[in-house]
Amino acid sequence: MTYDLVVIGGGPAGVAGALTAAQAGLRVALVDASVRLGGQYFRHSADPRPAPGLGRFLRQARALDRRADVRLRHQVWNVTREPGGGLTVHATAPDRTAVPLAARRVLIATGAYDRPLPFPGWDLPGVLTAGGAQALLKGDGVLAGRRIVVGGTGPFLLPVASGLAGAGARVLGVFEANGGLGLARHPLLALGKAGEAAGYAAALARHRVPYRTRQAVVAAHGEREVEAVTVARLDKEWNVLATRVVECDTVAVGYGFVPQIELGVQLGCRTRQDVDGSPVLAVDAGQRTSVPGVWAAGEPTGVGGWRLSEVEGRIAGLTIAAESRAAGSRAPESRALEGRTDESRTDESRTDESRDAEGRDREGRDGEVAGVLARRRERWRAFGEALQHAYPVRPGWQGWLRDDTLVCRCEEVPLARVREARDLGATDARSIKLLARPGMGWCQGRICGYAVSCLAGEPPQPPRRPIAQPVTLGALAELTDDDPTTPPLT
Amino acid sequence: MSDVIVVGAGVVGAACAYYAARAGLDVTVVDRGSVAGGTTGSGEGNILVSDKEPGPELDLAVLSNRLWRELAGAHGGTGAHGHAGASGQRDVPGHGGADGGFEFEAKGGLVVAETPEIQRQLAELAAKQDVEHAVVPAAELRDYEPELADDLAGGVFYPQDAQVQPMLAAARLLRHGAESFGRGTLHLRLGAAVTGFVRDGDRVTGVRTSRGDVLGDAVINAAGTWGGEVAALAGVALPVLPRRGFILVTEPLRRPLIRHKVYTAAYVTNVASDSAGLETSAVVEGTQAGTVLIGASRERVGFDRTTSVPVLARLAAQAVALFPALRDVRAIRSYCGFRPYCPDHLPVIGADPRAPGLYHACGHEGAGIGLAPATGHLLAQVLTGTPPDLDLRPFRPDRFPEESS
Numbered sequence: 001m002t003y004d005l006v007v008i009g010g011g012p013a014g015v016a017g018a019l020t021a022a023q024a025g026l027r028v029a030l031v032d033a034s035v036r037l038g039g040q041y042f043r044h045s046a047d048p049r050p051a052p053g054l055g056r057f058l059r060q061a062r063a064l065d066r067r068a069d070v071r072l073r074h075q076v077w078n079v080t081r082e083p084g085g086g087l088t089v090h091a092t093a094p095d096r097t098a099v100p101l102a103a104r105r106v107l108i109a110t111g112a113y114d115r116p117l118p119f120p121g122w123d124l125p126g127v128l129t130a131g132g133a134q135a136l137l138k139g140d141g142v143l144a145g146r147r148i149v150v151g152g153t154g155p156f157l158l159p160v161a162s163g164l165a166g167a168g169a170r171v172l173g174v175f176e177a178n179g180g181l182g183l184a185r186h187p188l189l190a191l192g193k194a195g196e197a198a199g200y201a202a203a204l205a206r207h208r209v210p211y212r213t214r215q216a217v218v219a220a221h222g223e224r225e226v227e228a229v230t231v232a233r234l235d236k237e238w239n240v241l242a243t244r245v246v247e248c249d250t251v252a253v254g255y256g257f258v259p260q261i262e263l264g265v266q267l268g269c270r271t272r273q274d275v276d277g278s279p280v281l282a283v284d285a286g287q288r289t290s291v292p293g294v295w296a297a298g299e300p301t302g303v304g305g306w307r308l309s310e311v312e313g314r315i316a317g318l319t320i321a322a323e324s325r326a327a328g329s330r331a332p333e334s335r336a337l338e339g340r341t342d343e344s345r346t347d348e349s350r351t352d353e354s355r356d357a358e359g360r361d362r363e364g365r366d367g368e369v370a371g372v373l374a375r376r377r378e379r380w381r382a383f384g385e386a387l388q389h390a391y392p393v394r395p396g397w398q399g400w401l402r403d404d405t406l407v408c409r410c411e412e413v414p415l416a417r418v419r420e421a422r423d424l425g426a427t428d429a430r431s432i433k434l435l436a437r438p439g440m441g442w443c444q445g446r447i448c449g450y451a452v453s454c455l456a457g458e459p460p461q462p463p464r465r466p467i468a469q470p471v472t473l474g475a476l477a478e479l480t481d482d483d484p485t486t487p488p489l490t
Numbered sequence: 491m492s493d494v495i496v497v498g499a500g501v502v503g504a505a506c507a508y509y510a511a512r513a514g515l516d517v518t519v520v521d522r523g524s525v526a527g528g529t530t531g532s533g534e535g536n537i538l539v540s541d542k543e544p545g546p547e548l549d550l551a552v553l554s555n556r557l558w559r560e561l562a563g564a565h566g567g568t569g570a571h572g573h574a575g576a577s578g579q580r581d582v583p584g585h586g587g588a589d590g591g592f593e594f595e596a597k598g599g600l601v602v603a604e605t606p607e608i609q610r611q612l613a614e615l616a617a618k619q620d621v622e623h624a625v626v627p628a629a630e631l632r633d634y635e636p637e638l639a640d641d642l643a644g645g646v647f648y649p650q651d652a653q654v655q656p657m658l659a660a661a662r663l664l665r666h667g668a669e670s671f672g673r674g675t676l677h678l679r680l681g682a683a684v685t686g687f688v689r690d691g692d693r694v695t696g697v698r699t700s701r702g703d704v705l706g707d708a709v710i711n712a713a714g715t716w717g718g719e720v721a722a723l724a725g726v727a728l729p730v731l732p733r734r735g736f737i738l739v740t741e742p743l744r745r746p747l748i749r750h751k752v753y754t755a756a757y758v759t760n761v762a763s764d765s766a767g768l769e770t771s772a773v774v775e776g777t778q779a780g781t782v783l784i785g786a787s788r789e790r791v792g793f794d795r796t797t798s799v800p801v802l803a804r805l806a807a808q809a810v811a812l813f814p815a816l817r818d819v820r821a822i823r824s825y826c827g828f829r830p831y832c833p834d835h836l837p838v839i840g841a842d843p844r845a846p847g848l849y850h851a852c853g854h855e856g857a858g859i860g861l862a863p864a865t866g867h868l869l870a871q872v873l874t875g876t877p878p879d880l881d882l883r884p885f886r887p888d889r890f891p892e893e894s895s
Contacts, residue, residue, distance in 0.1 A: 080799050090799060096818075266797060411779070424661035425499065425525030427680050434531045434657040437779065442741065444823060466797035466824045470741060473784075474817035476806035479799060 003029045003069070004324050006089045006103035008076050008263060011039020012053075012306045013298025013313035014109030015060050020317025021107075022067035026324055029069040029101055031076055031091050033469070037061045039111045040131055041306045052196065053306060074099060075469040079106060079263045079294075087267075087293055090471075090479070098475040105293050105324065107316050108264050108281065109309075112257035112299035117152075117397050118415075118451050120219040120405045122253075126226030130160045130254030137167050144168040149229055149246060151175040151217035152254040154391040160252060161211075162203035171207060172248055175215040175231055177238055177255075178391050218243065218400040220251055238396030255393050258450060259299045262465040267291050274302045275388040277459040285369055286319035287312055295320055304384025311377045315369050398454065407455065408448040410441025418455055429456040442470075492518040493674070494873060495697055495706035497684050497720055499523075500530035501859050502851050503712030504660040505866030508667035510710075511674035513870040517667070518704055519676065520697060522683035525664060526657040529714045529858065532827025534737060534775070534783050535656040536751065537860040539621045540599045540648035541758050546884035547836055548619060551857070553880060554864035555650050561863060562594035562654075565666050592659035593778050599651030599751040600626070600634050601758070602642050602812070608755045609644040615758070616646045623648050637747050637815045651751055653775065656859045663862075679704065684713075687724045687848075694724060694847035708873055710849045715830035717838070717852030721887075726844045729890050730853045732828035734794065736787045736801050738809075739823040740816070742780030747815055751775040754812065757786060761856065762835060766790040768801060772808035774816075782819065784809045786856070793828060831855040832890070839865050839885035841872060849873070850887045 007018040010032030018030040034043060042057045064070060071091070078090040082102075089101040114129035116122070128136070130152060136142055146169040150161045157174050165171045204211055218240060219230040228247045232240040256276065264281040265271065270290035272282040280303075281289050281296040289296050297316040298309035369377075401407075403416040413436050421435035429452045432438060438452050439445025444465050445452070453460040494510045496503045499521035507517045521527070537558050542548040565588070589595065603609035609628075616623045626645045631638050634647060668676040679701065688696035688703055696705035711728075713720040721728035756771035763769055766789070773785040787801045802824055810817050832838060832853040842848045849872070851865050864880070871878040 078797065078799055080797070088799070268796065421661075424665060425678055425680055426661075427524040428527075431524035431527055431531070431657070434526060435661055440779070440823070442822065464825075466826075467738075467802075467821055470820035470822045472818055472820050473738075473740070473806040473810050476738075476803050476821060477810050477817075479803035480807045 002086065002102040002104060003027050005105045005107060005320055006031065006101050007107040007109055008089065009039065009109035009111055009298070010037040010072070011041060011109060011111045011298060011309060012057060013309035014039070014107065015057065015064055016310045016313030017107045017109060017297055017317040018068050019060050019064045020314050021321050022064065024317070024321030026321055028067070029071060030064065031071045031074045031089065031101070033073065033075045035072055037070070040113070076263065077467050077469040077471045079267055081267060081291070092469070092471050092475055096472050096475055098478045100479065105295065105320050107320065108294065108296040108300055109298045109313060110260040110263060110300055112259045112303055113446060114254045115256045115258045115450050116253060116447060117255050117393065118405055118407050118448065119217065119400045120402050121221055123406050123409045124220050124222050124226050125224070126222070126249055127220050127251045127253070130156055130252050133160055133250070133252030134163060137163055146170065146250050147172055147248045148250040148252060149173055149175070149217060149248045150252045153177045153393065154254065154256050155387060156254060158200035161209055162200050165207035165209055166203065171209040172246055173210045173212055173231070174204065175217060176211065176213045177216040177234060177394070179213045217251055217253055225249070226251055234396065236394070238394035239399055256391060257299060257303045258446065259303055261300045262463045262468045264289060264294065264296060264300060265462045265464065266466060266468070267294055269294060269296070271462045273459060275385045276392060278303070279460060279462040285374065287316035288319065302381070302384060303388065304380055308377065308380035308384055311373055311380060315373050315377060319369065395454070407451055408438035408441065410443050411437040413438040418452065428458055429453045429461060432456055492516045492704070492706040494708045494710060495520060495704055496710045496712050497697060498712035498714060499525045499660065499664065499678065499680065500528050500712065500714050501526065501656055501660040501862045502714065502854060502865055504663040505862035506710050506712050506851050506869055507676050508663040509866040509870035510873060511667040511676040513674065513874045515674045515873060517674060517676045518679060518706065519664065520679045520682050520684060520699055520704055522681065524680055526660040528716070529827050529830060530656050530660050532825055533656040533859050534785060535654045535659070535859050536857070537652040537654060538599060538857070539650050540601055541761055542619070543762065544618050544620070549880055550861050550864050552621060554861050555652065557863035557867055558594065558652060558654065559596070561663070562590035563588050565590045565662065591662045593655040594652065595778065596652045597750050599648040599753070600645050601648070601753055601755060602631065602638070602645040603755050604643060606643045612646050612755055621648065622650055635749060635752055637813050639812055639814055653751065654859060659859065684720060684723065692846055694845050708847055708849060710851050710869060712851045714852055714858065715828045717830060717850065721850065724845045724848050726842055726848070726887070727892065728838060728850065728887060729833055730830045730838070731790065732793055733831045733855065734789050734791050734826055734828055735785060735856065736798065736805065736824055736826045738784040738802060738805050738821045740782040740784070741820045741822050743782065743819065746776050748774055748776045748782060748813065752812065760788055770801065770804045770808060772812045774809050774812060782816070795826060797824065829856045830858070837861060837865065837885055838887050839868060840882045840887060842887040844888060
């Protein structure tokens, strides 16, 4: 059978998009790799301090569960345009078997992942990404007594640090490499997020966590695991001015986020450069990519946080539903599902969405997205871009590296080998990879790709990952037979 | 002003530059991109004598095989600069000697037959090829490859088949050419796209590039799959067209599962086929990084890079049929490349009488890595007026009828 819509990613954008489309009567599947919905931001629902918006998200997720085919622990490794015009979303099930899903339309809502920068010792156990440190919060009592240093850049460090401190860890400091102004004049304030900023400031103060700007973790030390870090005072370009050693057993570092766009790149979607240079999927006012039948919402269209993701997901759901109706592709069985939407009257989003959907109907494909949603998207987009301006990655970090510092941890490629590749005639990140192997291992350059691009002196290129997630040869081989679940599409 | 300008910094261009510099010529290599950024960067690094019918290409392959061994020996390096993955596997059988700094490995090739009839044909071909080989009965296949499926009818083992890491091979040949000899010089101009030729009357006296003119007495077109486009800039027709191939790459294995390059007999017929449609045959081998490379597909679809799941599925199915233990191994990457093929499946090597001063070294289809040193060596002989070791007439640039080009 063919879904009207397959949504890839179960964070705020994917859930909002899937729910909106399902409420409009479409037959929807949502695929996500993890064990529960939520994405990077909402996954850790066991946090002592629930993230803002969590309650709203959980209501949406529950509503979605009744109206769509939600497939958790399914990894999407490829999306293909079929000759007939439809799309196939290739996933693998938890038992590693192949699950090809036929779809008339696809929404890419794959979020973003942490962007680390390499530094000496970052391969030691105990060095985590900021997002990885949040995952620690779920373990019972794992954190009590831990001495943690949080470093990097961007507002995401604040909830990470306050979450860790609230869960019983001793947070020895938050080292923000940008901004010489301190928490009292944090950019969140200028952006009208005074309440949120004050909340974090209060939480950090309560736990006596120092917040230091223009400082960074530039090295980690230890025999078998982290025992201490070197914290440096930085100039504006992140060159080291002075250092001191801080003893700790855990380091959480994050230098922003990398939008996860490889499925769009596979499909040939046009990309653009975001404010921080990251390649992101280009979309129109209705969240359509340049490839017919393919929409994108959330961080893959530009990092901007969960509020922007949610509104983009809703807009995508609405334009998908409108187009689906216009194309007359509404499957009869999806009308049966529609009868159940009454249960969702309690959803705060429900009434808005049906009104918006009708508005779209009248305006047709060329019409604008309903004003309220478009304006909300505009506002949060500006907020996201302002944060990217306020928290850039400065080039001085390259000076933190030594010849033997691993740039790629999967393939154990030290800086010296990257330099050797450049010396041998590699003029861009791709040829550095071909000659020295950074990015050829398990993570396919998700961790080191940004750093290698910087070392190559070019902006990060759209990632080519034809196999976006590992898939067993056995599962791949299953796809040689014509699969009964993927009939010719109309 | 150089003696020779080489267009293309892939493995063929690198070998041309290397042998020309060794012959005392001053060389400038021009490429629009990076070193090994085209088809070389998508290759498996095969150095095969096993897959070729007797004839001029096999002669070229046998000469090239010897030259690769010499290059690996002459330039030492034991690969100890470490391409080990996180799991640290470096203990690949047959490894340990000098690898030239480009992971040369004389691993040997095993061609396997699915039926007794195919086995008979394989043995016949091997007898005609006149290269070192051993016919392997079905019962002895597992002495070579313990993980092979048990329904095979036998095979032929070719000890001379070898492998290099092709990107490193190109880069190291350019480096060795620049450093080792002193008589000739070798300069690299990367990021310079050739936009035309400098002519003195009919004669080619240099190339125009996006970064200025480069002058030289001779120009070698080593632009691989794009060799036809470069030739057209000089006003000569050369029918080099892309033939797409996909390769699947597995996760690094802790223990090498596959010792040699192993492929099925269908590969030999596919290589020589003229079909435009999709053809696949199992070609499976381990690498020093611990990964397993799985090929090979051939289709003529222009320069379309879109990943084809049906092709990947067929490659996986064929590899699993050959090595059942691969079923649970995960593919983590795939990539595609465009083999430069000519209608008669032979490369173009030699002077172009239609444009004096222009030489070609392209159109090696899927065998460019293997055939590169012989190509460079023979062209250096031509450029220095030495009689070439092989008859170059089968490879001459003007051999194609006009209508096919």
